[in-house]
Amino acid sequence: MKGKKIVLGVTGGIAAFKAAALASRLYQAGAELRIIMTPEAKEFITPLTFQALTRSRVYDDTFAEADPSVVSHIDVADWADVFIVAPASANTLGKLANGLADDMLTTTMMATLANVYVAPAMNVNMYNHPSFQRNKETLKRDGYRFIEPGEGYLACGWIGKGRMAEPEDIMQFVQDAEDVGTPLAGKRVLVTAGPTHEHIDPFRVVTNPSSGKMGFAIAEEAARRGAEVTLVAGPVTLSTPGGVQTRIDVESVEDMREAVLTHYDTSDVVIKAAAVSDYRPETVYEKKQKKKDDGLEIPMVKTPDILHELGEKKTHQLLIGFAAESERLEEYAESKRQRKNADLIVANEIGKAGSGFRANENTITFVDKNGAVSFPTQSKHEAAAEIMSWLQKRIGDA
Structure with missing residues (x-):
């Protein structure tokens, strides 16, 4: 953050007290700061607080033109390298999503060409409201990067999602994004994640233990590097990563196939990280099947092989697949790469304690036309970064 010119926007909400801590941390890290407060923010915390913590000017009035040689909101917009809004209220984000600029903060944000990061903070029901979710998707498409709120006890008394991310997490998110830059800008990346469900009857399914964490980490990392990301997710409980433009929720293999082919x-790039079912029940019963004393036999049939179909249809795309293996990783992964016409197979060692399905870490091996490269056990976010590094090099070579 040292030397970065950062505008910190503060909107109305009890989380404004966290913005003071964030401003202090940014200042101590060597960033140059300018603070913009909405009128509602000043109901919770004073401009003097930010001025004392950062030795920086605080703007709170669009028409307070102290320097006649410049127009304040344009001057601040042009000055910024980075724009952070924390807390970002539903009201301010709603105005921005609809092109409204009626205060110092919104006019400056509409004029800036800097990267914009927003950390929402609001009641859980406000956060889940369809209008806010529509506004959020609009702003993502406009290039805003969302630092997702946490879950827990909220100031209003409700328990749920809506608590502003902690100052250190906001700093880390912004620093990581700024360090990486946007080498994938202009690239369209399609990522699949999670398991699939194949119904036996309305209440029973054939599935696997995939949590979707790996695919979601890949989608987040691709978006962080500037790609336009579409995420096709099986049945998971994960929130959409910040920066992901489109999320499509599916259930069955056929649902996922249809979404991917669309x-x-x-x-430009397709990364098939989903753990799809290889088989589905031959018959799907319309009603719940009663328990039988002598057991239950379920005839199974093969599901469509999505990766193989994508390999056959491939024209300009880079195609990355995954292989969950418990033995002979390199051999099986190379065989899969050739059979599926994939550019890279990420062999995921399963059965290792603390790694693989449901875990937060993976032990992976890359297998491409140049051979195999193995990595030590690492977090799924670190593994996602390695995949993106491979992708960037491949695009650069091309």
């Missing part, structure tokens, strides 16, 4: 032709 977006395949316009994609």
Whole structure:
């Protein structure tokens, strides 16, 4: 953060007290700061607090033009390297999503060309409201990067999602994004994640233990590097990563196949991290099947092989697949790469304690036309970064 010119926008909400801590941390890290407060923010905390913590000017009035040689909101917009809004209220984000600029903060944000990061903070029901979710998706498409709120006890008494991210997490998110830059800008990346459900009857399914964490980490990392990301997610409980433009929720293999093929032709990169079912029940019963004393036999049939179909249809796309293996990783992964016409197979060692399905870490091996490269056990976010590094090099070579 040292030397970065950062505008910190503060909107109305009890989380404004966290913004003071964030401003102090940014100042101590060597950033140059300018603070913009909405009128509502001043109901919770004073401009003097930010001025004392950062030795920086605080703007709170669009028409307070102290320097006649410049127009304040344009001057601040042009000055900024980075724009952070924390807390970002539903009201301010709603105005921005609809092109409204009626205070110093919104006018400056609409004029800036800097990277914009927003950390929402609000009641859980406000956060889940369809209008806010529509506004959020609009702003993501406009290039805003969301630092997702946490879950827990909220100031209003409710328990749920809506608590502003902690100052240190906001700093880390912004620093990571700024360090990486946007080498994938202009690239369309399609990512699949999670398990699939194949119904036996309305209440029972054939599935696997995939949590979707790996695919979601890949989608987040691709978006962080500037790609336009479409995430096709099986049945998971994960929140959409910040920066992901489109999320499509599916259940079955056929659902996932349809979603992937719909977006395949316009994609530059496809990363098939989902753990899809290889088989489905031959018959899906309309009613719940009663328990039987002598057991239950379920005839199974093969599901469509999505990766193989994508390999056959491949024109300009880079195709990355995953292989969950418990033995002979390199051999099986290379065989899969050739059979599926993939550019890279990420062999995921399963059965290792603390790694693989549901865990927060993976032990992976890359297998491409140049051979195999193995990595030590690492977090899924670190593994996602390695995949993106491979992708950037491949695009650069091309």
